[in-house]
Amino acid sequence: MPHAMLSTLTDFDPHTGLSGARPSIRRHLSKMQNMFADAEAYAAARAQGDPVVYEFYDMGVPHSEKDVAYGTSITYPGKIGREYYMTKGHFHTVIDTAEVYYCLRGRGFMMMESPEGKVEWRELTRGTAVYVPGRYAHRSINVSATEPLITFFAFPGHAGHDYGTIETRGFRKLVVEENGAPAVVDNPRWGG
Amino acid sequence: MPHAMLSTLTDFDPHTGLSGARPSIRRHLSKMQNMFADAEAYAAARAQGDPVVYEFYDMGVPHSEKDVAYGTSITYPGKIGREYYMTKGHFHTVIDTAEVYYCLRGRGFMMMESPEGKVEWRELTRGTAVYVPGRYAHRSINVSATEPLITFFAFPGHAGHDYGTIETRGFRKLVVEENGAPAVVDNPRWGG
Numbered sequence: 001m002p003h004a005m006l007s008t009l010t011d012f013d014p015h016t017g018l019s020g021a022r023p024s025i026r027r028h029l030s031k032m033q034n035m036f037a038d039a040e041a042y043a044a045a046r047a048q049g050d051p052v053v054y055e056f057y058d059m060g061v062p063h064s065e066k067d068v069a070y071g072t073s074i075t076y077p078g079k080i081g082r083e084y085y086m087t088k089g090h091f092h093t094v095i096d097t098a099e100v101y102y103c104l105r106g107r108g109f110m111m112m113e114s115p116e117g118k119v120e121w122r123e124l125t126r127g128t129a130v131y132v133p134g135r136y137a138h139r140s141i142n143v144s145a146t147e148p149l150i151t152f153f154a155f156p157g158h159a160g161h162d163y164g165t166i167e168t169r170g171f172r173k174l175v176v177e178e179n180g181a182p183a184v185v186d187n188p189r190w191g192g
Numbered sequence: 193m194p195h196a197m198l199s200t201l202t203d204f205d206p207h208t209g210l211s212g213a214r215p216s217i218r219r220h221l222s223k224m225q226n227m228f229a230d231a232e233a234y235a236a237a238r239a240q241g242d243p244v245v246y247e248f249y250d251m252g253v254p255h256s257e258k259d260v261a262y263g264t265s266i267t268y269p270g271k272i273g274r275e276y277y278m279t280k281g282h283f284h285t286v287i288d289t290a291e292v293y294y295c296l297r298g299r300g301f302m303m304m305e306s307p308e309g310k311v312e313w314r315e316l317t318r319g320t321a322v323y324v325p326g327r328y329a330h331r332s333i334n335v336s337a338t339e340p341l342i343t344f345f346a347f348p349g350h351a352g353h354d355y356g357t358i359e360t361r362g363f364r365k366l367v368v369e370e371n372g373a374p375a376v377v378d379n380p381r382w383g384g
Contacts, residue, residue, distance in 0.1 A: 007304055008323045009314045012294070059323070061290075065257040066326050068346055070292045098253075100262045102204070102294070102344045112199055122201045129344075131200040131251070134258050152294045152321075154260050154346030 010059065014104045017074035017150035024055040024074075027088065035088060035167070037174055037189055038081030045080055052076060054087050054140070056153075067157030073101075075108065075142040075149040082176040086111075089139030089171060093160025096134030099153060103128050106149035109175050109182065112136040119172050121184060124149065137166055141175045143182040202251065206296045209266035209342035216247040216266075219280065227280060227359070229366055229381055230273030237272055244268060246279050246332070248345075259349030265293075267300065267334040267341040274368040278303075281331025281363060285352030288326030291345060295320050298341035301367050301374065304328040311364050313376060316341065329358055333367045335374040 010021045018024065028050045029042075036042050045051075057071030078085040089111070092099070101110060103124040110130045112120045114137075122130045124140075132138045142149035169191045173184050202213045210216065220242045221234075228234050237243075249263030270277040281303070284291070293302060295316040302322045304312045306329075314322045316332075324330045334341035361383045365376050 007302070007312050007314055007325055007328065010321045010323070011319055012321055014296075014319045061323070065350075066286070066289045066348060068260065068290050068292050068323075068348060070294075070321065070323070070346065094258070097258045098260050098349075100260050100346055102262075104206075110199070120199050122199055127203055127206045129202045129204055129262065131202070131253070131260075131262070133199055136199065152344060154262065154292055156258060156260060156348060157290075158257075 012072045012152065014150070017072040017104065017148060019057060019072065022057065024057050026052045026055040029053055032088065035170070036080035036083050037187060038083060041081030051078065053078065053085050061157050063158050063160070065156050065158045068154050069157050069159065070152070070154040072104070073140060073151050073153055075140050077142055077144050077146055077148065079177060082178070084141050084143050084175050084177065084182065086141040087139050088163055089137055089166045091137045091162040091165055092155070093162050094158055097156045097159035098134050099132045099138065099155035099159070101130050101132070101151040101153045104150040104152055106142060106147045107144045108149035109141040109143060111139045111141060111171055111173060111175065113172055117172065121173070124151065137171065139171060143175065204264045204344065206342070209264040209296065209340060211249055211264065214249065216249055218244045218247040221245055224280065227362070228272035228275050229379060230275060233273030243270065245270070245277050253349050255350050255352070257348050257350045260346050261349050261351065262344070262346040264296070265332060265343050265345055267332050269334055269336050269338055269340065271369060274370070276333050276335050276367055276369065276374065278333040279331050280355055281329055281358045283329045283354040283357055284347070285354050286350055289348045289351035290326050291324045291330065291347035291351070293322050293324070293343040293345045296342040296344055298334060298339045299336045300341035301333040301335060303331045303333060303363055303365060303367065305364055309364065313365070316343065329363065331363060335367065
């Protein structure tokens with residue numbers, strides 16, 4: 001008889017996005033060198049300290065297509081120069097696996113791009129779900145000056161993460177503040 | 193070059209659980225004959241009308257293990273006799289596929305049971321995620337007298353739904369009100 005796993009119950013505070021169940025994975029600014037367009041502003045921010053830009057959870061779900069990896073992602077408010085705080089972004093290792101995000105709090109963008117250069121972005125506010133289809137790298141961007149951007153995410157257990165491609169090449173588009181509002185612009189440092 | 197799907201953005205009101213994007217699937221009381229233990233109370237409730245017991249969304253995600261089916265589920269407050277309003281409950285057709293639920297509002301239970309008779313239940317409140325492992329039939333039960341139980345759910349696109357097994361046999365356990373509080377009791381009509 002197949003072994004039946006146990007169910008799990010996990011808290012994710014809808015206001016902070018944080019869980020008491022296990023440590024989150026925290027990305028400090030120092031781990032995002034060369035990811036923001038303005039190198040001078042990045043250096044200046046690093047001289048002030050090493051804040052957490054975003055954090056998220058890996059719940060340790062089996063890496064199987066029959067399981068669903070899930071958790072919360074919290075991107076904090078902030079900017080490097082004119083560019084808003086964001087996640088590194090990633091492709092899935094099994095590149096054509098999808099991911100869904102439900103926004104619990106805040107205001108931001110989901111930036112998506114395919115290897116062939118198709119670019120899409122969607123605006124996230126509380127109560128919106130964005131479906132990221134397979135083949136799209138995706139990144140969360142927080143455009144609020146005060147609130148964290150909090151999402152609940154779910155993706156196939158076997159999807160895996162490919163961070164390297166984006167770290168090397170960047171996304172084709174950036175989200176920056178222009179006249180007090182977010183604007184999507186070309187990435188001058190894109191290395192495709 | 194493989195065709196890249198478009199992303200989608202969908203609203204799911206976190207207070208009502210409802211979306212303006214497409215019609216929900218609504219389960220009226222008349223579609224739940226023989227699912228509640230108290231047949232007399234069911235007949236009396238039906239004589240009063242045919243309320244919606246619960247509703248949920250099918251977003252039409254491809255039935256592939258690379259996709260993630262998602263949406264909200266809203267179970268309304270109410271009782272049939274002492275038994276709380278609940279969803280029909282189902283196994284997945286690909287029986288060992290999992291599902292995750294994140295509770296957006298309300299108070300309830302996720303009742304789970306495996307074909308071999310292993311039973312588990314978890315209490316849902318706002319901000320809790322329950323992971324239903326593969327092989328477990330699962331049902332949402334609303335134990336609040338006033339509020340809907342609202343969850344955001346996600347499961348592998350190829351999982352499918354098997355409602356028939358539960359419709360025929362029922363769950364081994366019921367959740368009923370005893371002295372003003374929810375209690376888990378044996379199902380006197382279980383047909384295993």
